[in-house]
Amino acid sequence: xxxxxxNRSRYNERYMRTLYHLWLSPQCRKVRIAxxxxxxxxxxxxxxxxxxxxxxxxxxxxxEVPVLVEADGAVLxxxxxxxxxxxxxxxxxxxxxxxxxxxxxxxxxxxxFDGKFNREVTENLSGEKVMKRFLGLGAPDSLxxxxxxxNIHHHLDYIAYLVERRRWLAGDRFxxxxxxxxxxxSVIDYLGDVPWEDHAPAKDWYVRIKSRPSFRxxxxxxxxxxxxxxYYADLDF
Amino acid sequence: xxxxxxNRSRYNERYMRTLYHLWLSPQCRKVRIAxxxxxxxxxxxxxxxxxxxxxxxxxxxxxEVPVLVEADGAVLxxxxxxxxxxxxxxxxxxxxxxxxxxxxxxxxxxxxFDGKFNREVTENLSGEKVMKRFLGLGAPDSLxxxxxxxNIHHHLDYIAYLVERRRWLAGDRFxxxxxxxxxxxSVIDYLGDVPWEDHAPAKDWYVRIKSRPSFRxxxxxxxxxxxxxxYYADLDF
Numbered sequence: 001x002x003x004x005x006x007n008r009s010r011y012n013e014r015y016m017r018t019l020y021h022l023w024l025s026p027q028c029r030k031v032r033i034a035x036x037x038x039x040x041x042x043x044x045x046x047x048x049x050x051x052x053x054x055x056x057x058x059x060x061x062x063x064e065v066p067v068l069v070e071a072d073g074a075v076l077x078x079x080x081x082x083x084x085x086x087x088x089x090x091x092x093x094x095x096x097x098x099x100x101x102x103x104x105x106x107x108x109x110x111x112x113f114d115g116k117f118n119r120e121v122t123e124n125l126s127g128e129k130v131m132k133r134f135l136g137l138g139a140p141d142s143l144x145x146x147x148x149x150x151n152i153h154h155h156l157d158y159i160a161y162l163v164e165r166r167r168w169l170a171g172d173r174f175x176x177x178x179x180x181x182x183x184x185x186s187v188i189d190y191l192g193d194v195p196w197e198d199h200a201p202a203k204d205w206y207v208r209i210k211s212r213p214s215f216r217x218x219x220x221x222x223x224x225x226x227x228x229x230x231y232y233a234d235l236d237f
Numbered sequence: 238x239x240x241x242x243x244n245r246s247r248y249n250e251r252y253m254r255t256l257y258h259l260w261l262s263p264q265c266r267k268v269r270i271a272x273x274x275x276x277x278x279x280x281x282x283x284x285x286x287x288x289x290x291x292x293x294x295x296x297x298x299x300x301e302v303p304v305l306v307e308a309d310g311a312v313l314x315x316x317x318x319x320x321x322x323x324x325x326x327x328x329x330x331x332x333x334x335x336x337x338x339x340x341x342x343x344x345x346x347x348x349x350f351d352g353k354f355n356r357e358v359t360e361n362l363s364g365e366k367v368m369k370r371f372l373g374l375g376a377p378d379s380l381x382x383x384x385x386x387x388n389i390h391h392h393l394d395y396i397a398y399l400v401e402r403r404r405w406l407a408g409d410r411f412x413x414x415x416x417x418x419x420x421x422x423s424v425i426d427y428l429g430d431v432p433w434e435d436h437a438p439a440k441d442w443y444v445r446i447k448s449r450p451s452f453r454x455x456x457x458x459x460x461x462x463x464x465x466x467x468y469y470a471d472l473d474f
Contacts, residue, residue, distance in 0.1 A: 061395070062349060062352075062353055074338060076341050076345075077345055078344070078345055078348045080317075080344065080348065081341050081344045081345050081348060082341075084340065084341070084344060085337050085338075085340075085341045088337045088340070089337050100322050100325045100326050101311060101322075103321065103322070103325070104313050104318050104319075104321070104322045107315070107317065107318045107321060108313075108314055108315055108318050111315045111317065111318060112299060115299075116299055158298070
């Protein structure tokens with residue numbers, strides 16, 4: 001399940017690809033799934049970004065995860081930057097669609113979930129319930145949490161709208177759009193806050209993603225102090 | 238200076254490329270500059286996104302600008318999606334770097350300005366001073382404005398750090414990273430809120446951008462009710 005800092009020097013000597021991440025970051029989960037879809041091996045090391053560690057800021061002056069350090073020492077930061085890079089260097093299987101318009105559709109939906117869903121749902125739910133605690137920003141805002149619970153229905157409806165017209169979110173092929181949406185939903189699901197019972201088409205789509213080998217490691221995540229609901233790792237939830 | 242809705246039908250018949258935009262949106266300015274750098278003709282039509290116009294939501298269910306409708310009817314939304322598409326279809330001049338690592342660096346800096354700068358500066362200054370009024374969200378928050386004034390110094394220092402090591406932000410070539418940064422700064426500059434006098438290297442870089450033909454149309458923008466400072470369009474400010 002990845003390594004922590006204490007072991008890194010040994011692995012650096014072996015030039016292993018390393019992902020600096022946080023467990024409940026959807027952007028980090030997106031990169032983990034993309035790496036696994038491409039069957040690329042990697043180590044993981046948790047980066048407590050709020051500590052603003054000097055050596056980490058040297059890797060990414062923005063001070064954010066995910067950061068991927070390649071075996072040759074190349075440093076990439078930001079989930080879209082990393083995924084575009086991986087898709088270019090390791091084209092199989094392609095995750096960003098085919099043709100300029102196909103890629104535009106994948107990227108549009110990635111921006112939808114990393115932008116709109118993140119702002120309207122992820123930040124209101126996992127942001128308030130979990131990240132605020134880590135960042136020492138005080139008690140959760142109950143109005144924000146209520147907004148997150150309202151907003152998520154619109155997004156699950158939009159997923160249904162898409163998968164009633166296409167096999168996967170951006171078209172006939174599984175893509176980074178599915179990965180991005182599932183990464184966000186997996187974090188909200190870990191908190192038990194996805195109203196699956198009201199959204200059968202979105203649930204059917206999520207069941208298909210959950211059964212992919214690339215998604216399995218996420219179902220084993222256990223964040224200290226934040227227990228997932230009983231069905232979180234259940235493939236027939 | 239572009240067209241407004243009343244004239245659109247005539248141009249639709251001529252199958253003209255059309256950009257739906259807002260004058261003080263950095264993301265829309267980014268697309269305008271990119272289109273001009275590639276010498277692509279386009280019409281512009283202002284989209285008051287807060288009206289949530291039905292026909293516009295059909296183009297982009299996210300309800301945001303920029304949206305680009307190509308001459309063949311293809312619809313693209315989101316500034317990165319549009320710019321990646323343009324760079325793929327119209328490769329000259331290349332705006333997203335060369336080589337996978339070169340492109341990663343351009344994209345990292347685009348994400349820096351559209352993400353970090355946007356959150357720390359643009360939303361605190363033009364968001365509070367201008368957009369809140371349009372959106373009917375009440376009076377500007379003076380604490381947010383103060384934060385924007387503090388934060389912008391760090392970003393101008395970062396621009397200086399980069400251009401002291403490279404000719405342009407992402408390397409030896411002018412790129413979408415420069416366009417993205419300049420698009421944000423041009424909006425803040427329109428409000429008279431960029432402390433250029435304290436940041437000579439960033440100013441030198443901005444002077445170089447301001448003199449590019451692709452940037453000139455932005456200097457002619459005049460937003461009703463929001464006058465720019467006298468030096469806004471001045472190339473030797």
